[in-house]
Amino acid sequence: MRRFLASRNAVRPADFDDVAQEVFLRLLRYDAAQIVEHPQAYLFKMASNVAAEWSIRSSNRLLHEPHWLASLAAEDSPEKALDSEAAQREILRALNTLSPRERAILKLYFEEGLSQAEIATRLNVSFRIVRRDFEKSYGKLRRELNDELTRALQYGHE
Amino acid sequence: MDTNDRRARATHEATQWWNRLSIQKPTEVSQSERELFTEWLRESPLHVAEFLRVAHVHDSLERFKLWDEVEVGGAAAPDNIVQLRDVDERAPEDAEESNGGHEARSRVRTWAIAASSCLIAVLGTWFALGLRGDVIESKLAERRQVMLEDGTVVQLEPETRLRVKFEEQLRRVELERGRALFRVAKNAQRPFLVSADQTSVRAVGTAFGVESGSRGVVVTVVEGKVAVADSPKAQADGAEIFLTAGQQVTVRDSGNVAPVRVVDTTRALAWAQGQLVFENDTLADVIQEFNRYNRVQLSIDDAQLATRKVSGVFEATDSETLLAFIRESGADVSITRTDAGIVIGTTPR
DSSP states (O other): OHHHHHHHTTSOGGGHHHHHHHHHHHHHHSOHHHHHHSHHHHHHHHHHHHHHHHHHHHHHHTTTOHHHHHHHHHTSOHHHHHHSHHHHHHHHHHHTTSOHHHHHHHHHHHTSOOOHHHHHHHHTSOHHHHHHHHHHHHHHHHHHSOTTTTOOOOTTOO | OOHHHHHHHHHHHHHHHHIIIIIIOGGGOOHHHHHHHHHHHTTOHHHHHHHHHHHHHHHHHHTOOOGGGOOOTTTTSSSOSHHHHTHHHHHHHHHHHHTTHHHHHHHHHHHHHHHHHHTOOOEEEEOOOOSTTEEEEOOTTOOEEEEOTTSOEEEEOTTOEEEEEEOSSOEEEEEEEEEEEEEOOOOTTSOEEEEETTEEEEESSOEEEEEEETTEEEEEEEESEEEEESSHHHHHHTOOEEEETTEEEEEOTTSOBOOOEEOOHHHHTGGGGTEEEEEEEEHHHHHHHHHHHOSSOEEEOOHHHHTOEEEEEEETTOHHHHHHHHHHHOTTEEEEEETTEEEEEEOOO
């Protein structure tokens, strides 16, 4: 799973729709039976390939522009991009738009590493509530998070 | 549906998939779930895009470091204040969850995913059935959903016939043939009674399936509790069998009642999501079942082939997959397409 997370980072949020178009077409070209074995792995690998190809194309085109090169260098590490103060503040802001229980659930999951079942016990709510809140909060964050500030994902990554 | 709705829906489905595949039990994702997920991805670029975005949300949270600054309010305390904070959105659902409604809810959601992936067209129709003894009927290859005047939703499978007789004190439905899933609107003052043959099923507010066929009458409860009586006399005497969620009972035509079984309702009621499940059933039975759901009729012209046993889960409207399955199960199978339908036979040696 780790590896897929790494390859996911080749895509910038702003480009998701474009990348998705191309990935979608590739998914249709592949044999479904093959994809079914590891659908997520295939998806992320394709997304990362698409992004890498585009990155090569665009960096060739813009190679002479020092400004572009500098910005590429600055984004060299995806971790670094998300570690930036602005990105962290943006995530914090987005989290604060969630309900207290949704925040508590995410905090227990990501900070304390509890499973959803353990969170349910801890908060004294049903497992289904935890699961639903989880899904809901991801949906809210997807709308709330500012892509530009959290651009964890970049071109040209392995 | 406009673009925003489609996007919102794709986001919602993407969060569900992400949760199932990546958060809950990444090592225990079943083949069929992976198949459904792959199908879902291949349905639309929007699905691909939203899944990538949800993955990005997850990444962002994984790399987030300021959890100390995240206020959780009173949410961690047992009697939390959450419900007061956003009561509009949450309270009704939670109220239901606490008394057992969640099982059905998640199942409904699973069904929704399955239905959208498999493109099963279930026609939804609103019926205002005011008169007594109204007949609701579905034809060959027709599935429909009907809302009764009390808000109860009935899902009719093909070749099913119901007679609805609502009285002041009692909501009565006779299942004359076929099978149907009932999501009964709650009304404690006015019980809901489904009868099939001599068997009756009494419910207050619940969801359950009733099948009337060659095996007898099969009652499966998804949510809540029902009382089953195998004869009008038993009902009058109060000699009822109580079933709760996840239980099933079969009343044979002769009137004898099989023991109550605990079943996986998703599987036992697979027909309600347009799937047919077979376990060691003869090919003849399988084909009969398929023919109820499809206009193109299948037939077998080989008596020995007809007794061959089949196990598997099939989309009810996808007879091609069934045919491929049969073909693969033996080299001697021939499939002939005629104007009248598809004939399955054996190849002459």
